[in-house]
Every structure is written in C-alpha cells, then in structure tokens.
Amino acid sequence: MLMEVKNQIKVMFLSLKYNIMKQMINKVTFITNIVFMILNNASFIVQWIILFSLKDNIGGYTISQVVLLWGIASSTFGISHILFNKSFELSDLIINGKLDTFLTQPKNVFLNVISSDTSISAIGDLIYGYICLFIYGINISNFILFTIFSITGAIILASFASILGSTCFWIVKGDIIADSLVNIMISFDTYPGTIFKSTVKIILYTVIPVGFANYLPIDTMLNFNIMNLIYIFAFTALIVLFAFFIFNKGLKRYSSSNLMSSRI
Amino acid sequence: MKIIEVKNLNKKFKIKEKEKGIKGSIKSIFKPKYKTINAVDDISFSVEEGEILAFIGPNGAGKSTTIKMLTGILYPTSGDMMVNGINPSKERKKLAYTIGTVFGQKEQLWTHLTPYDNFKFFGAIYDIPNKEIETRIEELKTTFELDEFINTPVRNLSLGQRIRCEIVASLIHKPKILFLDEPTIGLDPVVKENIRKLIKQMNKELGTTIFLTSHDIGDIEKLCKRVIIINKGKILMDDTMNNLKYHYLNKKIIEVKLKEKVNLQDEEGISILKSKGNNLKVEIDITKKDMADVIKLLDVDKIIDINISNIPLEDIITSIYKDAKALSI
Numbered sequence: 001m002l003m004e005v006k007n008q009i010k011v012m013f014l015s016l017k018y019n020i021m022k023q024m025i026n027k028v029t030f031i032t033n034i035v036f037m038i039l040n041n042a043s044f045i046v047q048w049i050i051l052f053s054l055k056d057n058i059g060g061y062t063i064s065q066v067v068l069l070w071g072i073a074s075s076t077f078g079i080s081h082i083l084f085n086k087s088f089e090l091s092d093l094i095i096n097g098k099l100d101t102f103l104t105q106p107k108n109v110f111l112n113v114i115s116s117d118t119s120i121s122a123i124g125d126l127i128y129g130y131i132c133l134f135i136y137g138i139n140i141s142n143f144i145l146f147t148i149f150s151i152t153g154a155i156i157l158a159s160f161a162s163i164l165g166s167t168c169f170w171i172v173k174g175d176i177i178a179d180s181l182v183n184i185m186i187s188f189d190t191y192p193g194t195i196f197k198s199t200v201k202i203i204l205y206t207v208i209p210v211g212f213a214n215y216l217p218i219d220t221m222l223n224f225n226i227m228n229l230i231y232i233f234a235f236t237a238l239i240v241l242f243a244f245f246i247f248n249k250g251l252k253r254y255s256s257s258n259l260m261s262s263r264i
Numbered sequence: 265m266k267i268i269e270v271k272n273l274n275k276k277f278k279i280k281e282k283e284k285g286i287k288g289s290i291k292s293i294f295k296p297k298y299k300t301i302n303a304v305d306d307i308s309f310s311v312e313e314g315e316i317l318a319f320i321g322p323n324g325a326g327k328s329t330t331i332k333m334l335t336g337i338l339y340p341t342s343g344d345m346m347v348n349g350i351n352p353s354k355e356r357k358k359l360a361y362t363i364g365t366v367f368g369q370k371e372q373l374w375t376h377l378t379p380y381d382n383f384k385f386f387g388a389i390y391d392i393p394n395k396e397i398e399t400r401i402e403e404l405k406t407t408f409e410l411d412e413f414i415n416t417p418v419r420n421l422s423l424g425q426r427i428r429c430e431i432v433a434s435l436i437h438k439p440k441i442l443f444l445d446e447p448t449i450g451l452d453p454v455v456k457e458n459i460r461k462l463i464k465q466m467n468k469e470l471g472t473t474i475f476l477t478s479h480d481i482g483d484i485e486k487l488c489k490r491v492i493i494i495n496k497g498k499i500l501m502d503d504t505m506n507n508l509k510y511h512y513l514n515k516k517i518i519e520v521k522l523k524e525k526v527n528l529q530d531e532e533g534i535s536i537l538k539s540k541g542n543n544l545k546v547e548i549d550i551t552k553k554d555m556a557d558v559i560k561l562l563d564v565d566k567i568i569d570i571n572i573s574n575i576p577l578e579d580i581i582t583s584i585y586k587d588a589k590a591l592s593i
Contacts, residue, residue, distance in 0.1 A: 007391045014388050022376040101372045103337040105389050106360035172280070252339050255277060256332050 008108055012115040016083065019118035030120060037124025038131070041074055044190070059194035066192065068136040069218050072146065073189040075129025076153030076213060081122030084158035087114040088182060090165025091175035097256040110247045114162060126150075142221065149217035152236045153189075156213040159236075159243035160185060166243070169250025181208060189214040209239065267441060267473050268311035268334065273343035275304040275329050275497075303329040305497035306343070313440075316467050316474040318488035322585050326497040327477040331443050334475070335365055348440055361390060364434030364472075368446035372430065375419040379410060379429040382418065383436055390437035397436070404432045407469075408462060424455030431462060441473045442466070448480050460486050481578040493584055500584060512580040516555070518546045520562060521569040528561055547575075 023030050045067065052063045061069070086093065093099055093113065102112045133146050164178035171177070185208045193215025196204055205211035212235040220228040281299050282292040304326045311317050321327050332338040334347050336356035345352060350359045365372075373382045380401065387397030405414055410432065413425050421429065427447060434442060444463070448456045464487060466472050478484060484491060484505075491508055493501040501508070522542045530536055533553025538545035548558055555572070 003391075007388075011388050014385055018374055018377060018381070018385060022374070025376060100332070100337050100367065100370060103356065104335050104360055104363070104365045106357045106391075107389060254338065256328075256337055 008111055011107055012083070012111065015115055016118055020120070023118070023120040033121045034124040034127065037121040038128045041070070041125065041128045045070065059192040061192040061194065064136050065218070065222065067132050068221065069192060069214065070190060071129045071132025071136065072149055072153060072214055072217055072221075073129075073186075074125045074132065075146070075150035076157055076189070077186065078122045078124070078126030078129055079150055079154035080158040080161075081119040082126060083118075083154065084114040084162075085117040085119045085122070087158040087162040087165065089117070090114070090162055091168040091178045094165065094168040094250070094254065095172065095175060097254070099251075099254060100256055103254075109251065110162070110244055114158060141224075145217075145221050145224075149221070149232070152232055153213040153217060155236050156209055156239055157182075157185065159239040160209055160213075162243040163239075163246050166246040166250045169253045184208055185210050185213075193218065209235065212236070212239075265313045266310045267313040267315075267348055268309075268475070269344075269346045270310065270330075270334070271308045271344045273304055273307050273330070273333065273345055274302065274341045275326075275333060275338065276341045277301045277303055302497045304333070304340075307494070307497070307499050309492055309499065309502055311473060311475065313473055314467070314471050315490060316463070316476065316488050318484040318491040319475060319477045319494065320479070320484060320491060320581065321477075321494040321500075324496075325494045327494060328445055329497075330494070331365075331445055331475070331477060335363060335443055336360065361437060362440050364437070364439035364442045366427075366430050366434050366442070366444050366447050368427070368444075368449040371426070373418045373426070373433060376417055378415045378417055379421075379432070380414050382429065382433055386433045386436045392437060400436060400438075404435060407465070408432050422455075424451055424458065427451065427455075427459060428462065431459070431466075435466065435470075435472075438470070439472065441475060444474060444476045444478075446478050446480075447476070448478060448483055456480065456482065463487055481576075481581065484581075485577050493581065495585055508580065509574070509577070512575060512583075514549060514551050515575050516548045516550060517573050517575060518544075518548060518558065518562075519571045519573075520544050520546070520567060522562070523566045523568055526562055526566060534558060534561075 023033075048063060048066050048070075051058060052066075056062075058066070081088070090113070099109065099113060102109050102116070105112060129150060130146075133142065136142075161178070161182045164174070164181050167178060168174040188204060188208065188210045193201075193204070193211060201211070204215070212232055216228050216232055219225070220232070278298050278300055280292065281297045282288050307326075307330070319327055319330065329338065333340050334345060334352055336352035336359050339353050347359055348362045350362070352359050373379070374385065377385070383401045383404070384397055387394075387400065392400065401414075405411060408428060408431070410429070413421055418426060418429065431442075431444075431447065447463075448459050451459065460483060463474060463476075467474055474487070476483065476487065488505060490504050491501070492499055503511075517537070520543070522544065525542055526544075528534070528536065528544065528546065531553075533549045533551075535547045536544070537547055544562075546558070548555065
C-alpha cells in the first residue's frame with residue numbers, strides 16, 4: 001500500500017516535470033506567461049486600493065488583510081492548476097471519451113488524470129501569492145500556515161472542480177454547470193468572507209466551499225484557532241473522499257469514443 | 265492454455281434520439297427519446313496463449329468496444345470475461361501490468377518528449393526500477409532498431425517511427441498480451457511491412473499473445489492464423505485462416521487475352537466480370553462448372569495469355585460482411 005502511494009506520487013511528479021519541460025521548449029512564452037499572470041493579479045489590487053481610499057475597512061478587513069486574502073486565493077489557484085490542472089477540464093475528458101489511456105495504466109485513474117497536465121501561468125499565481133504574503137508581513141508561523149492553507153485550499157478547489165466535472169458521467173452537458181460553479185468559487189474567494197451573511201454564507205460553506213478553502217484559513221491566520229484548523233483538515237479530507245467516490249462511481253458509466261486524439 | 269476467455273459478453277449503449285431541426289431539439293429537451301444499441305451482442309470466444317488473432321469487422325461492428333472491455337476501459341452490460349486469469353472489470357490495475365495496448369488512432373506518447381523520455385515515463389507508470397528501465401530500453405532499442413531516432417522528439421518522427429515507438433512503449437513492462445487496434449492505419453506499404461515484421465518477431469521471440477483488429481487485409485493474411493469476424497455486435501465467423509480460404513476458394517478468377525473475341529455468356533457457374541475488346545475477366549464457381557469446360561468454351565487455340573487466381577481475401581471478407589448467410593458457415 002505504502003509502495004503504491006510512493007509510486008503514484010513518483011508518477012505525479014514525473015508528469016509535472018515533463019509538463020514543465022514541454023512548456024520550457026519556448027522559453028520566452030514560458031517566462032512571459034508567468035510574469036504577465038503576476039501583473040494581471042496585481043492589477044486587481046488597484047481596485048481595492050481605490051475602495052480603501054473611500055472607506056477604512058470593508059467587512060472588518062483592512063487593505064493589508066485583503067492583500068493576504070488575495071495571496072491565499074492566488075496561491076490556492078496556483079497550486080491547484082500546477083498539480084491538478086486536468087480536474088478543471090475533467091468534463092471535456094469524460095464527454096469526449098478521452099480517459100482510455102489512463103484506464104489502461106496500472107495507476108489510480110482519478111489521480112493520474114487530474115495530474116496529467118500543468119498550467120504554466122499558474123506558477124505566476126503561486127509566486128504572486130507569496131509576494132502578497134511578503135507584503136502583508138512574513139514570519140515563520142505565517143509562512144507555515146499560509147503554505148498549509150494554500151495546499152488545503154488547492155485540494156478543496158481541485159476536488160470541487162472534479163466533483164462537478166464528474167457529473168458529466170450522468171449529465172451530457174454538465175460541463176456548463178461545472179464551469180459556472182467553479183468560476184463562482186474562484187470569484188468569491190477574493191472578497192472578505194465577512195461581507196456575506198445568512199443564506200449566502202451557508203452556501204459559501206457548503207454548496208460552493210470557498211469558506212473552507214479561503215475564508216476560514218484567513219480567519220485562522222488573523223486569529224489562530226486550533227478548532228478552525230481541525231475543521232479545515234476535516235473538510236479537506238471529506239471533499240477529497242467525495243471526489244474519489246463520485247469519479248469512481250461515474251467511471252462505470254464511461255463510454256469512451258473513437259475520436260482521433262494525441263497527447264500534446 | 266487459454267489466455268482470454270469470453271462468455272456471453274454484452275455491451276449496450278443508450279443513445280439519445282433527436283428529430284430534425286430546431287423543433288426536434290426543443291422537443292428532445294422536454295420529451296427525450298432514447299434507443300438502445302447492442303454494440304456487443306452475446307459474444308463468446310477464447311484465445312490461446314501465444315496466438316495471433318485477427319478480430320475484424322466493418323466500422324461499428326463492435327471490435328473496439330470488445331477490446332475496450334477486455335482491457336478494462338469499459339464495463340460490460342453483462343457476461344463473463346477473463347484475461348490472463350484476471351477479470352478486467354474487477355481488477356483493472358492488476359490486469360494493466362500484464363497487458364499492453366496500442367490504439368492506432370490514439371497517441372499515448374508525449375509528443376514533445378523523445379522516445380527515450382517516454383519509455384522512462386512508462387517505466388515509472390509500471391513501477392519498474394530505474395536501473396531495470398535502462399536495461400529494458402537498451403534491449404528494445406536493439407530489437408526494434410530505434411537507434412536513429414530514440415533521442416528525437418516524438419513530434420518530429422514519421423508516422424511509421426511513431427507507431428514503432430508506440431508499440432515499444434506498450435512492451436516496456438513485458439506484457440503477456442498485446443492489444444493492437446488498427447496499428448497500421450495511415451502507414452505506407454513499406455512501413456506497414458516493417459510493423460508486421462515487428463509484430464511477428466515479438467510474438468515469436470517474446471511469446472506475446474497478439475489480439476489484432478485491422479481493416480488491412482494484408483495485416484490479417486500475413487500475421488494471423490485465426491480470424492474472428494464480427495458484425496453488428498455478433499460473431500459471424502470464428503475459424504482458422506486456412507478454413508476461411510478453403511470454404512471460399514471454390515471460386516476462381518480467370519483473366520484471359522484472346523486472339524479474337526469469343527462468345528461466352530453468363531450461365532450457371534460462370535459470370536462475366538469484365539469484357540473489353542479481346543480481354544475477358546470471368547468468375548468461375550468450380551462446384552458448378554469444371555475449369556476444363558470453361559477453357560474449352562474459351563477455345564484453347566485462341567488464347568494468347570491466361571491467368572487463373574483465387575478470389576482476393578479482401579473480397580472474401582467483404583462478402584462475409586455483406587452476406588448474412590455467412591452465419592451458416
């Protein structure tokens with residue numbers, strides 16, 4: 001079992017290495033993709049600076065806390081798209097029957113599929129996340145918590161995208177719903193969680209789990225609470241298990257295709 | 265020893281039906297209609313270890329669906345199957361260590377990487393230790409003559425070289441069975457011949473069982489001793505190549521060049537396929553008409569050149585595809 005996990009991780013990192021090697025063939029594109037993503041993210045902060053020039057705090061958040069929020073959101077997005085990029089394209093793979101190659105390999109199909117591609121611009125998101133942390137004020141405990149929450153957030157985001165993508169085993173045009181909900185989660189994670197109340201708040205901690213991916217981690221970084229940490233870990237474990245369950249259940253309905261395809 | 269055993273295997277697909285036009289599209293939202301297609305319809309067969317089997321049929325016959333069920337890609341609707349003593353639907357991962365697959369229409373290699381890097385990746389997929397992968401790559405490089413291009417990115421290889429690398433990648437873990445789904449599709453005759461040689465060599469030297477689907481009659485004729493013909497999900501024929509030819513070779517083709525035109529008409533056992541000037545092409549059913557009688561009708565003194573040949577295997581198989589009566593073979 002332990003050997004199996006070790007081998008699975010080895011393949012995942014080999015896949016990541018090869019994907020980065022692929023992108024590095026064109027060095028200029030590789031570097032500009034990363035740099036422009038950092039600049040793109042930075043441009044959003046300008047909007048917040050304007051807002052904070054009109055008001056001292058928004059939902060109890062100061063400008064530096066919003067920077068930290070952007071940092072977590074950005075690195076969460078970065079890690080999920082570096083390690084599990086295909087979880088965001090799962091619906092296309094299922095609808096167009098592109099899982100065949102993965103099914104003939106002696107590895108966990110779900111992990112093999114979602115880790116088979118890397119978004120290079122996401123490296124820019126990850127770097128930007130840590131730049132935000134640096135601006136907010138870096139110290140050892142902040143750095144450790146930030147890294148832990150970036151990883152749990154990335155796992156929650158990728159699992160959420162995978163669960164929605166897996167619905168395409170049952171719903172033919174499920175990709176539209178999946179893309180919309182994932183985009184909603186990504187949009188919501190850059191706003192302070194405190195501005196949302198009652199029903200919306202419940203939705204953001206259940207249907208769209210941005211609360212566990214971003215809001216609770218930010219609260220924990222601002223006011224450390226061990227229970228919050230436990231809730232985050234428990235939810236992460238739960239959503240991962242659910243993602244595996246849904247994918248494996250749906251796989252029995254997979255219908256392949258005879259489309260010409262290549263791995264590029 | 266039987267390495268593949270299939271009993272009463274079925275695969276049904278539920279397909280949504282839509283009437284034509286925008287009206288049909290709207291109607292299908294509120295009142296969707298479905299039809300069930302029996303892609304594989306109650307088939308049973310077995311394959312012996314070390315055999316090269318041709319599994320052929322026209323497009324949509326159920327060949328690829330069968331291969332996909334045998335390799336664990338698709339779950340069957342019903343029926344039993346065992347591949348190398350493993351049930352593909354229950355132990356997919358365990359099965360994957362013992363089989364190799366090459367889908368001519370689907371690349372599994374990373375196109376931007378060299379074949380060497382690809383083989384290393386596939387080695388890791390099959391949990392082969394690094395040192396062992398190196399030795400294995402070296403062996404396969406020599407056997408399959410990959411020296412020239414093992415360090416060239418796959419995207420820069422010719423189609424023939426690429427298919428060769430696809431086959432090698434599928435052999436990295438020494439599989440007992442290799443499933444080849446149209447491996448020679450799109451290749452020129454010389455490369456096709458090379459790929460066939462490789463397949464034969466692999467079967468002979470490594471003892472690999474080959475399960476082959478192809479539309480290329482050359483592949484079947486040159487590689488396989490046994491053929492299963494499938495159409496509309498059902499097995500039409502499961503026989504040796506020799507028997508297939510024997511049953512159908514009671515028809516001969518005569519191509520003759522004559523000094524002057526002879527008056528030969530269609531009659532029982534004789535059918536004129538082509539007549540142009542003094543040249544004639546005739547199909548003879550030797551169960552109904554003796555060859556000697558036909559030659560007499562042509563008048564031996566008037567013959568300049570004559571060629572008597574069997575019906576091409578391609579025509580035999582096409583007639584089986586078309587003719588439901590073939591079921592009674």
